[in-house]
Amino acid sequence: MSDLVERGATALEVLVISARMQISQTLSATTTVVFAFIQPVVLLIVTLLPLQDPTPRQVSNIVVGVLLTAFWTATVWGSGSVLRHDRAMGTLAHSLSGVMDARLVVIGKGLGSSAISIVLVSLTVGAVMVVLRRLVVLERPGWLLLGLLAVLASGAAVGLLVGSIFVLTRYGPQLSSALMYPVFLLGGMLIPPDLLPPALRWVSYGISLRWLQQFLVGAATGELELRALAFAIALTLLYGLLGVLLFQRIVTRARRDSTLELF
Amino acid sequence: MAVPAVEVTRVGRVYGSGSKAVRALSEVSFEIGTGQVVALLGANGAGKTTLTKILSTLLLPTSGSARVLGVDVVRDPKAVRRQSSVVFGGDRGLYPRLTGLDNLRFFGMLAGVPRAELRDRGGTLLEQFGLAEAANRRVETYSKGMRQRLHLAIGLIPRPRVLLLDEPTVGLDPLEADRLRSSVDDLRSEGVSVLLTSHYLLDVERLADRVVMLESGRVTADLPLAEFAGRAGYAAVVTMQIRGKAPDVHGLLPANASVDSCVATGEGVELTLRLRTWGEGVFTQLGALLDGSDVVDVQVRPARLEEAFASFVGTGSPDAPA
Numbered sequence: 335m336s337d338l339v340e341r342g343a344t345a346l347e348v349l350v351i352s353a354r355m356q357i358s359q360t361l362s363a364t365t366t367v368v369f370a371f372i373q374p375v376v377l378l379i380v381t382l383l384p385l386q387d388p389t390p391r392q393v394s395n396i397v398v399g400v401l402l403t404a405f406w407t408a409t410v411w412g413s414g415s416v417l418r419h420d421r422a423m424g425t426l427a428h429s430l431s432g433v434m435d436a437r438l439v440v441i442g443k444g445l446g447s448s449a450i451s452i453v454l455v456s457l458t459v460g461a462v463m464v465v466l467r468r469l470v471v472l473e474r475p476g477w478l479l480l481g482l483l484a485v486l487a488s489g490a491a492v493g494l495l496v497g498s499i500f501v502l503t504r505y506g507p508q509l510s511s512a513l514m515y516p517v518f519l520l521g522g523m524l525i526p527p528d529l530l531p532p533a534l535r536w537v538s539y540g541i542s543l544r545w546l547q548q549f550l551v552g553a554a555t556g557e558l559e560l561r562a563l564a565f566a567i568a569l570t571l572l573y574g575l576l577g578v579l580l581f582q583r584i585v586t587r588a589r590r591d592s593t594l595e596l597f
Numbered sequence: 598m599a600v601p602a603v604e605v606t607r608v609g610r611v612y613g614s615g616s617k618a619v620r621a622l623s624e625v626s627f628e629i630g631t632g633q634v635v636a637l638l639g640a641n642g643a644g645k646t647t648l649t650k651i652l653s654t655l656l657l658p659t660s661g662s663a664r665v666l667g668v669d670v671v672r673d674p675k676a677v678r679r680q681s682s683v684v685f686g687g688d689r690g691l692y693p694r695l696t697g698l699d700n701l702r703f704f705g706m707l708a709g710v711p712r713a714e715l716r717d718r719g720g721t722l723l724e725q726f727g728l729a730e731a732a733n734r735r736v737e738t739y740s741k742g743m744r745q746r747l748h749l750a751i752g753l754i755p756r757p758r759v760l761l762l763d764e765p766t767v768g769l770d771p772l773e774a775d776r777l778r779s780s781v782d783d784l785r786s787e788g789v790s791v792l793l794t795s796h797y798l799l800d801v802e803r804l805a806d807r808v809v810m811l812e813s814g815r816v817t818a819d820l821p822l823a824e825f826a827g828r829a830g831y832a833a834v835v836t837m838q839i840r841g842k843a844p845d846v847h848g849l850l851p852a853n854a855s856v857d858s859c860v861a862t863g864e865g866v867e868l869t870l871r872l873r874t875w876g877e878g879v880f881t882q883l884g885a886l887l888d889g890s891d892v893v894d895v896q897v898r899p900a901r902l903e904e905a906f907a908s909f910v911g912t913g914s915p916d917a918p919a
Contacts, residue, residue, distance in 0.1 A: 340711055340712070343712065344706050344709075344711070344712055347706060347712065348703070348706050348707065351695075351699065351702075351703050351706075355692055355694060355695060358694045359694065362694075423689060423690070423691075423692070423693075424685065424687070424689030424690035424691075425689075425690055425691065425692060427655060427683075427685060427690065428685075428690055428704050428707065428751075429707055430655060431653050431654060431655055431678060431683055432678060432704070432707030432708050432709070433675060433678050433679055433707070433708055433709030433755075434706060434707045434708075434709060436707075439707070588655070588656075589654075589655065589656055589657045590657050591612075592612060592650075592656055
């Protein structure tokens with residue numbers, strides 16, 4: 335029993351240190367300025383300024399949409415690059431030749447990347463709202479916090495999945511760009527899904543951030559949309575499961591075919 | 598009968614398939630006993646890194662079997678990792694934004710070391726490797742030598758019974774390299790078995806009990822160090838600085854000696870002889886040879902490991918050794 339507790343505590347500490355490392359990495363990366371400051375500021379100005387007397391729901395919708403769009407950028411650039419970065423630094427070999435599961439490092443870094451992204455983007459959004467003198471209602475802060483935790487988990491799961499795909503296919507930079515914009519346009523975060531052509535509307539249903547947006551906006555305006563949260567959690571679990579399996583495939587393939595240049 | 602620390606049996610490894618297949622290892626077999634330091638030598642592309650990867654469970658063999666302390670590296674990689682460590686050479690493989698102590702603790706945790714033990718031993722280990730003062734500094738501020746010593750400390754924190762060392766002294770200055778060699782040498786007395794891969798034959802000379810020579814993925818020699826060095830084809834080299842004319846060596850040259858070179862210098866000549874064996878009477882024979890010559894200086898040195906290495910890889914100038 336005590337061995338189990340010890341292993342659990344060690345796993346937790348690996349997660350925390352990994353997250354801390356990724357936070358430090360994110361704070362020093364120049365791309366952080368783009369997703370955490372420039373992108374949300376531009377998007378908020380473009381979407382909020384033309385609106386005359388928007389309803390609280392409209393404002394919340396835009397604010398949450400901008401937050402999640404910036405978060406998506408951070409996830410693809412940050413969490414999605416963890417594996418590639420660790421391989422380039424030569425630290426992946428250490429993780430893979432250890433006794434603890436190397437996925438803990440990737441998940442921990444994904445959580446770190448997601449957490450710092452949420453904090454930075456929220457600060458930027460808050461500052462812009464103060465400057466624009468727009469009020470954001472926060473009717474149900476507890477549920478809102480739960481929603482943000484779900485965003486955090488979703489970011490880590492997407493990071494593991496996307497990062498594994500990047501390493502597995504060896505086309506990380508190209509796929510980063512290919513993934514970024516379709517989700518911006520079709521993910522339902524900036525353009526409401528019901529404004530999308532019906533033939534493309536289904537795309538947003540498979541994106542957890544679209545459901546999280548619906549839940550967060552509801553929590554902010556007082557309507558609890560638990561169905562949206564359930565969809566988001568289910569999709570997050572699916573991403574996580576696929577990520578875990580793909581990561582295992584990377585390790586198996588690397589041992590069999592020497593596909594990772596580890597050292 | 599004691600289980601060997603490392604047991605490699607007819608291991609083969611092929612990269613790719615069909616017409617693009619490259620055979621990196623073929624029928625490689627050898628053993629490492631408890632507390633032994635075995636050097637794995639070979640030119641670039643001989644298969645050394647492939648074998649290290651297989652033993653560290655990062656790569657599967659395509660044939661044969663490899664066991665670490667009796668545990669198969671394919672069937673139970675986690676059990677192998679619990680008892681062994683791999684130390685990668687170079688200054689990569691560390692988190693530059695973490696301190697030395699944090700790197701040690703982090704990789705120690707990944708290696709399954711209990712946190713209490715990490716707390717107790719982390720500082721001691723860094724002190725042992727001369728990193729105590731830099732323990733709380735970020736690794737990005739470390740010199741190459743410090744990073745290399747940190748690698749070794751990380752490799753030792755799980756108290757491995759088998760240590761795989763890949764180019765441990767690469768890029769280090771002579772003092773740093775010597776310090777690291779001393780640390781590895783101490784492991785022998787603690788019963789740790791070491792497989793050392795190095796292009797620096799001084800590492801091998803100082804540390805290894807045995808040499809396993811790989812050439813094109815095959816073992817071409819598995820010999821005790823002294824016997825391997827003897828494969829240079831001679832025991833010693835004698836270099837003489839002679840003022841004026843070179844002596845007429847024909848007829849007077851000892852039977853076990855041959856002229857390696859006779860080069861004109863400003864004052865006279867530099868005559869170099871190779872002696873296949875070194876024994877009683879050598880100096881008397883050399884005295885007879887030089888009788889009447891104005892000898893300024895005589896230097897005798899034993900055959901170098903790199904000369905033995907060169908004789909194995911079949912070239913006059915070894916590929917890699919520095």
